[in-house]
Each structure stands twice: as structure tokens, then as C-alpha cells.
Amino acid sequence: xxxxxxxxxxxxxxxxxxxxxxxxxxxxxxxxxxxxxxxxxxxxxxxxxxxxxxxxxxxxxxxxxxxxxxxxxxxxxxxxxxxxxxxxxx
Numbered sequence: 001x002x003x004x005x006x007x008x009x010x011x012x013x014x015x016x017x018x019x020x021x022x023x024x025x026x027x028x029x030x031x032x033x034x035x036x037x038x039x040x041x042x043x044x045x046x047x048x049x050x051x052x053x054x055x056x057x058x059x060x061x062x063x064x065x066x067x068x069x070x071x072x073x074x075x076x077x078x079x080x081x082x083x084x085x086x087x088x089x090x
Contacts, residue, residue, distance in 0.1 A: 016074050023070025027063035035059065 034045060035055055046054045 012078050015078060016071055019074025019077075020067045020071040024063045024067040026070070027066025028059060030066070031059045031062035034062075 035042070035058065037045075039050060042050055046058055048054055
């Protein structure tokens, strides 16, 4: 007999959103810590003049990349959970 699939408490899109927000938050923390290094080495990160706009662009770029990576990781986790819930056991 086929067992009914257990329903998730949250839809997959909402879970992916949480993964994305977690990645963005971690990206902001990591980029913020990188921006606190000595100004003589900061030029290697920014690649231009050390302005507020350059720092913000660096911060948002790193946050976006962390968010995209966390979203892809979350999608992989959700796909694995759905495959296990579908009866495919190892």
C-alpha cells in the first residue's frame, strides 16, 4: 500500500527564502569583518578608491553571493528530503 506523503509545515519556496536570508546575513557579517582590516590592505579587496559607495558595493556583492550559494544548498537539501520521502531509501 502507498502511504500518503507527509505534508511539510512550510512550502518549499518559504524554506528556500529562509536559506537565502541566512546566506545574506552570513555574507554581510563576513564582508563586514573583511572591511575592518587595515586600510593599506583594503585596496586589494576593493580594487579602487576607498569610498563609502565602494565599501557598500563590496558588502552587497558578497551578501548576494552568499545568499545565492545558501539558496542552492537549500534546494539540494529539499530535493534530497523529497527523494527520501518518496520511498527511495538507501
